[in-house]
Amino acid sequence: MLGSSGASVARMNDELSAVIGGGADGAALGDGLLAAAAVLRDQVALRRAVTDPSTESEAKSGLARSVFGSHLDGKVLDLVAGAAGSRWGSSRDLPEALEKLGVTAIVKGADSAGEGDRLEDELFAFGRAVVENPDLRSALSDPARSVADKQGLVAALLDGKAASATVRLAREAVTGTHGTVTKALEEYSRTAAGARQRLVATVRVASALTAEQSTRLAAALGKENARPVHLNTVVDPSVVGGIHVEIGDFVVDGSISARVDDARRQVAG
Template sequence: MSEAVSKRYADALFQLSNEKGTMDQWADELLVLKTIIDDNDTLMPFLKHPRISLEQKEQFINDVFRSFSEDIVTTLHLLATRHRLDIVPLVIDHFIRLVNDAKGIEEGTVYSVRALSQGEKERLEQTFAKRFGKQAIKLTSVVDPSVIGGIKLRIGNTIYDGSIQGKLNRIQRNIGAVN
């Protein structure tokens, strides 16, 4: 249920940002908000606490997020009024996905046994942007010793596994299929 509701809020924010020409600004602000939520374990429990009045929550939102766009703050007030502040991270994720789709950007994750250099990451982004027919691909690098060597790339629902562990798994499956 919260997935569908969060998509509706994200769609409304996206349409409004598109009309006002503030898409990039709002995307940046919402990413900052998501970082604040992720980095602060007490923020959401405080905002959802039943003993904190709506007026206190709204005052807190005004004080903490006063540098944010008025429409973002208004959305937070609306979500507080409707007791839906718990879906804020989902709304942000959906909004960012809509912005990326509008700009032809895809996000993905690259897994490697060591941290990739900026140059290696950029080459992967350029190569896979062409392969996916996107303007750009933004990759998040994750160090994963289980890949043993090579890389594993996840973009959307597609996984490209060029890792040694992946090759060993394929060999094992092929040997099992022969027996």
């Protein structure tokens, strides 16, 4: 988000950090923020009213408090009311920002409990499972199935096997906000990395890396990029040998298959 929306998001993130730094439960904050985002996404008239640039900030904050006051915890209500009183370039930016803030709160809660790495690993693993399992992908994208049914399926798959933060975000991913489950999980993974102030590297290898190899690679990439790096590893037999690394738009392809393809192109050229 740019302009007024970008400034509002930055301020909201600062406020969230202060609230969590004061000891608030990140998971509870996240639940409330995601619930408010869902209401504002569905209720178009309300969303437009609390983002109307011609209305005073105090009035918009007051409206948000009157609507959500009996449903949200005081700290969440303060965040939502503050967001409603901020300036937004588009009315749709508000629920999007609240959703992102909710995901960030859940991530920060998991991180403070020592489960930040686990959360990132499990989000990636669940995303891969959806991509690689056509039946699961179809079940979670079937428009004939209700969101509650899809969330029940996610809970059956992950409850007791994944961190509670992972289950919460996986359940949120099937609501359809981002079009597909995989797109939602990718967005949540990016938000998690940003909240933890690190980069995410997708690493493709022919066979699984050892713990020592993963640690050394993460350290090397972190030194190169001057930021901590979290590895998401994909075992892909087509790599043949070597390694393929993606960090955002930056790609390093040292695989044998890439060198063979390059040789073929040179011969063909």
